[in-house]
Amino acid sequence: MKKLPLYLLLTAGAAVMLYPMLWLIGASFKSNDEIFSSVWFIPHSVDTDVYKNAWRTVTPYNMGHYFMNTLMIIVPRTIFSVTSSVLVAYGFARFDFPLKRLFFALLLGGMAMPTLVTVMPLFLMWSKLGYLDTYIPLTVPYLFAAEGMFVFILIQFFKGVPKEFDEAARIDGCGALRTLLYILIPCIRPAIVSIMVFTFLWTMNDFLTPLIMIQSVEKYPLSLALRLSVDSTGQDYEQNKVIALSVIGLIPSVTVFAIAQKKFVSGITAGGLTG
Amino acid sequence: MKKRTYCNPVGVSRFTGLLLISPFILGLAAFLVYPFVCSFLLGLTDYDGIRPPEFSGLENYRYMLKDRTFRKALGVTVKYALILVPLKLTVSLLTAMLLNAEIKGIGIFRTAFYIPSILGSNLAVVIMWQYLFTSKGLVNQLLSMAGAPPVSWYGDPDKAVYMIVLLRLWEFGSTMIIFLTALRDVPKELYDAAKVDGCGPVRGFFAITLPQLKSVIFINLVLQTIAAFQEFNAPYMITGGGPMKSTYTLGMLIYDEMFRYNEQGYANALSWVMFMVISAAVAVMYAVSALMRRDEE
Numbered sequence: 001m002k003k004l005p006l007y008l009l010l011t012a013g014a015a016v017m018l019y020p021m022l023w024l025i026g027a028s029f030k031s032n033d034e035i036f037s038s039v040w041f042i043p044h045s046v047d048t049d050v051y052k053n054a055w056r057t058v059t060p061y062n063m064g065h066y067f068m069n070t071l072m073i074i075v076p077r078t079i080f081s082v083t084s085s086v087l088v089a090y091g092f093a094r095f096d097f098p099l100k101r102l103f104f105a106l107l108l109g110g111m112a113m114p115t116l117v118t119v120m121p122l123f124l125m126w127s128k129l130g131y132l133d134t135y136i137p138l139t140v141p142y143l144f145a146a147e148g149m150f151v152f153i154l155i156q157f158f159k160g161v162p163k164e165f166d167e168a169a170r171i172d173g174c175g176a177l178r179t180l181l182y183i184l185i186p187c188i189r190p191a192i193v194s195i196m197v198f199t200f201l202w203t204m205n206d207f208l209t210p211l212i213m214i215q216s217v218e219k220y221p222l223s224l225a226l227r228l229s230v231d232s233t234g235q236d237y238e239q240n241k242v243i244a245l246s247v248i249g250l251i252p253s254v255t256v257f258a259i260a261q262k263k264f265v266s267g268i269t270a271g272g273l274t275g
Numbered sequence: 276m277k278k279r280t281y282c283n284p285v286g287v288s289r290f291t292g293l294l295l296i297s298p299f300i301l302g303l304a305a306f307l308v309y310p311f312v313c314s315f316l317l318g319l320t321d322y323d324g325i326r327p328p329e330f331s332g333l334e335n336y337r338y339m340l341k342d343r344t345f346r347k348a349l350g351v352t353v354k355y356a357l358i359l360v361p362l363k364l365t366v367s368l369l370t371a372m373l374l375n376a377e378i379k380g381i382g383i384f385r386t387a388f389y390i391p392s393i394l395g396s397n398l399a400v401v402i403m404w405q406y407l408f409t410s411k412g413l414v415n416q417l418l419s420m421a422g423a424p425p426v427s428w429y430g431d432p433d434k435a436v437y438m439i440v441l442l443r444l445w446e447f448g449s450t451m452i453i454f455l456t457a458l459r460d461v462p463k464e465l466y467d468a469a470k471v472d473g474c475g476p477v478r479g480f481f482a483i484t485l486p487q488l489k490s491v492i493f494i495n496l497v498l499q500t501i502a503a504f505q506e507f508n509a510p511y512m513i514t515g516g517g518p519m520k521s522t523y524t525l526g527m528l529i530y531d532e533m534f535r536y537n538e539q540g541y542a543n544a545l546s547w548v549m550f551m552v553i554s555a556a557v558a559v560m561y562a563v564s565a566l567m568r569r570d571e572e
Contacts, residue, residue, distance in 0.1 A: 003378055010373060014387035017445070021390075023413060024403045036411035039420070088299040095292025101295060110307050111495075114505045114553060116529050117546040120539060121313035122306065144302020151299070187299055205395035207508050212534070226398040227512070242402060250399035257393050263388060 021250070028244040035239055054244035057224055057229045059217055063248055066225035070203065070252075073138050073210075073221055078199045080142035081150060088145040089154030090180050094166065111148040115208060124213055136208075137213045150195045157191040158184065197260045204253045222249060311466075318544035324537045335544035343379055345545065347520050348528040349552075351436070355524065356503035359440045364495055365446045371454035372484070385455070392448030396508035397532040400442070408438050429514065432521035439509045439522055450495050458484070493564050497557055504553045525549050 026041035507526030
């Protein structure tokens with residue numbers, strides 16, 4: 001058993017990574033006293049009422065409403081992102097055109113641009129156009145391959161597909177778009193899954209942009225609604241209710257990751273880059 | 276993409292590629308170049324968000340030089356980046372090396388180490404962190420079990436920043452995966468040859484692993500530095516910038532000037548300075564890595 005020390009080390013590491021989350025779930029069933037007196041995560045008793053309360057929130061809407069709001073952002077964002085990033089990456093990976101190197105440099109440079117630099121002018125722009133407090137500012141930019149990282153990942157994948165495939169398709173009479181649709185897209189499916197998963201996860205985590213663009217509580221995505229509920233619940237009492245709220249906020253991301261995990265991890269490792 | 280690796284096939288116009296990337300070009304103009312230029316121009320004005328902006332030249336920048344809060348925030352941000360980035364890169368690389376082993380069940384371990392990084396600034400994580408570090412929270416309970424005195428994470432200006440550092444360190448999975456991918460591409464023969472030459476694991480690490488991973492280390496260094504300088508979510512939600520502004524990052528200062536005090540001209544000047552600081556940091560790293568490469572040749 002030469003590998004035992006390695007297993008022990010990895011198990012200890014994994015415990016550090018995962019225990020806080022287990023503890024959080026356990027704590028949602030605990031009384032205030034129990035939360036602060038025990039490091040063990042399993043609660044004395046399990047009462048699901050806390051989740052019913054948390055689900056209702058202190059706002060006029062329940063968590064389901066806010067989750068639907070988030071989906072209203074995620075679904076168009078995913079469709080826009082995948083379509084535009086695939087087209088742009090295809091252009092970069094398979095064609096020559098004027099100023100290609102300049103545009104590629106700008107693609108990479110764009111990833112380094114701090115959100116805080118652009119968010120204020122964009123706020124003013126959307127407010128002039130009358131689209132504040134709608135989901136337009138949160139979705140429309142993704143029609144234009146706004147996530148440079150996605151284009152970059154896809155380019156790596158396109159490069160992994162032999163160019164003979166394209167040529168064979170062309171001999172059979174396929175144009176550029178049909179080659180993409182029927183030959184290349186099936187080859188890069190893991191990358192597309194990765195992009196969809198990343199879009200989901202990043203939208204769930206997105207805080208600054210919705211905080212600035214969305215004003216009415218009715219339209220809040222999950223992240224803002226959770227923040228509001230937590231702030232107005234007050235952390236001095238009913239600690240487990242706040243914790244239950246945050247567990248609810250954790251579930252969608254972890255579920256999506258768990259479902260897509262196999263394809264997703266192969267996608268990011270093969271692509272060589274992640275967020 | 277240094278050389279033309281692929282010529283357009285016969286019958287394909289050189290504008291097909293341009294047409295395909297046209298969404299990117301439009302988006303670049305509308306959502307990057309336009310706000311970038313706007314931000315610069317607004318930085319030269321006095322603007323409260325209501326009355327039209329009034330040109331004030333370099334007044335905002337002159338004020339910045341005297342602004343103590345700015346100096347404090349810049350210091351906090353630089354300190355935070357200097358602590359976090361080397362730590363995160365080291366932990367990521369060492370863990371990636373462990374996870375590169377071909378043993379049973381390694382996939383489960385890879386997933387376990389990766390999961391925290393998908394949560395980013397998800398509110399669940401933020402709440403969790405707040406509870407872990409309260410005076411009687413899990414961390415202090417563990418410390419007392421180990422016989423160490425409890426730490427006042429929220430009250431001690433020297434300690435609060437480590438809560439944020441530890442959060443981002445806990446989320447090292449995405450950096451680690453990049454290293455892991457690169458490690459898989461390092462030819463195994465190199466290590467075998469080194470072993471034959473009597474080279475131990477430590478020397479193997481410095482003589483083979485590090486040089487082979489140079490470009491990935493650089494990418495991770497740049498990505499993490501950019502992210503660290505922009506840190507806003509975690510201090511905003513966990514500490515609110517306190518105690519005594521010890522976690523008040525540049526990002527928080529810009530946000531406050533923008534949306535709390537409506538000093539939008541000043542806020543834009545600040546965000547430009549943030550951009551310049553990040554660019555300067557990246558430029559320095561780029562120059563150093565270029566120098567190191569030249570030395571080797």
